[in-house]
Amino acid sequence: MKKLMLSTALIAAGFAVAAQAEEITVLSWGGQYEKSQVEAYAKPFTAATGIAVKTEAADNPAAPVKAQVEAGNVSYDVVDVEYADGVRMCDEGLLETIDPAILEAGADGTPAMDDFLPGAVTDCFVATIVFSTVYAYDTTKFTGEAPTTIADFFNLEKFPGKRGLRKGAKVNLEMALMADGVPADQVYETLGTPEGVDRAFAKLDTIKDSVVWWEAGAQPPQLLADGEVAMTTAYNGRIFGAAVAEGKPFQTIFDGQVYEYDGYVIPKGAPHLEAALKYLTFATTTQALADQAKYISYGPARKSSGPLVGLFEDGKTEMGPYMPTAAENLTNALPSSYEFWVDHDTELNERFNAWLAG
Structure with a gap:
C-alpha cells in the first residue's frame, strides 16, 4: 500500500512538473505596453492555468514572423502586431486561423463578435487595444x-x-x-x-x-x-x-x-498551439482588456471593457481622458x-x- 501511494504521489508530482514546465513565448513591443500585457494578461493567465509566459520584444514584431515561418523554425507562440500587418500576414498564409467561437462572451453576456469593436476580429487576428500615433x-x-x-x-x-x-x-x-x-x-x-x-x-x-x-x-x-x-x-x-x-x-x-487596432496573432507552426489559443482567449476577455488600461492609455477593443476602465496604477489618475477614443480626442482624428x-x-x-x- 505504501509503495502504491508513493507511486501515485510521484506520478501526480510528475504531471504537476510537466504542467509547470509548459511555457509559451509572446513577442511584443517592449516598454510600458509590454508591462501592461504582463500584468493584465500573462501573470493572471499563469496563475489560472500553470502555463508560464515568456515575453520578448522587437521594434516591429511582425518582421520576424515571415522569416521564421518560411524557415519552418517558429519559436513564437503569440505575436502582437498592428492590424494591417495581421491582415496581410494572414493573406500570405503566415498565420494560424482563429475560430471566433473560442472567444468568450462579454462580461455582460454579449456574444463575443457583437462585443468586439467593428472589424476587430478577423480570420487570424484578435484586437486587444485601440492605440494611436x-x-x-x-x-x-x-x-x-x-x-x-x-x-x-x-x-x-x-x-x-x-x-x-x-x-x-x-x-x-x-x-x-x-x-x-x-x-x-x-x-x-x-x-x-x-x-x-x-x-x-x-x-x-x-x-x-x-x-x-x-x-x-x-x-x-x-x-x-x-x-x-x-x-x-x-x-x-x-x-x-x-x-x-x-x-x-x-x-x-x-x-x-x-x-488603429493592435492585437494578437499566432504564427503558422507555433510550437505550443493549444496553449497559445488558451492564452489568446484569456487575454481578450472583458476583464483582462479592462485591466490592461490600468497600466497604459490604450482603449480596450471590447465594448464591455469600457465601463470597467478606472484609475491608472498610481490610484489617482483617471484613464478615460487619456484614451485615443475619448470623445474630446476624436474631433480631428483618422481611423x-x-x-x-x-x-x-x-x-x-x-x-x-x-x-x-x-
Whole structure:
C-alpha cells in the first residue's frame, strides 16, 4: 500500500512538473505596453492555468514572423502586431486561423463578435487595444504660444526645432495631408491618387531637413527627454507613460491623430498551439482588456471593457481622458485604413525610401 501511494504521489508530482514546465513565448513591443500585457494578461493567465509566459520584444514584431515561418523554425507562440500587418500576414498564409467561437462572451453576456469593436476580429487576428500615433512636445521648450494642431507640427517658422518621425510611409503621409488641410474623411481618397501622394511628400519636404527618424516605440520619449527634438510623433501610450508614470513635462496633441487596432496573432507552426489559443482567449476577455488600461492609455477593443476602465496604477489618475477614443480626442482624428495599407504598403514604402535617400 505504501509503495502504491508513493507511486501515485510521484506520478501526480510528475504531471504537476510537466504542467509547470509548459511555457509559451509572446513577442511584443517592449516598454510600458509590454508591462501592461504582463500584468493584465500573462501573470493572471499563469496563475489560472500553470502555463508560464515568456515575453520578448522587437521594434516591429511582425518582421520576424515571415522569416521564421518560411524557415519552418517558429519559436513564437503569440505575436502582437498592428492590424494591417495581421491582415496581410494572414493573406500570405503566415498565420494560424482563429475560430471566433473560442472567444468568450462579454462580461455582460454579449456574444463575443457583437462585443468586439467593428472589424476587430478577423480570420487570424484578435484586437486587444485601440492605440494611436499622436505628436507630443516638451512644455519647457515652448514658454509662449504652444502648438495645438497637426498643422503646427509642420510649422517650423512658428515653432522652430527638430521633429521626430517614425521611419516609414504609414501615418506620416496621412498626417502630412491633414496638416496640409485635407479633412480626415478625405485623406485616403486623396492618398489613393498620384496627385495626393505627391501632395503628401511635398508637405513632408517642408520639414525633411529637420527630421530625426525613429524606429522603436521607446525612442520618441527619449528624443524629447534628451532635447534632440522639439516635437515628435509617438504612440500615445508611450507619451502617457513618460508624462504620468515618470513625471516628464510632455504634452500630447491628439489633433490629427491616426488610430488603429493592435492585437494578437499566432504564427503558422507555433510550437505550443493549444496553449497559445488558451492564452489568446484569456487575454481578450472583458476583464483582462479592462485591466490592461490600468497600466497604459490604450482603449480596450471590447465594448464591455469600457465601463470597467478606472484609475491608472498610481490610484489617482483617471484613464478615460487619456484614451485615443475619448470623445474630446476624436474631433480631428483618422481611423487608419488597413484596406488601404494592405493594398499600397509596398509601393508607398518604396517611394518613401527613395524620397528619404534623395
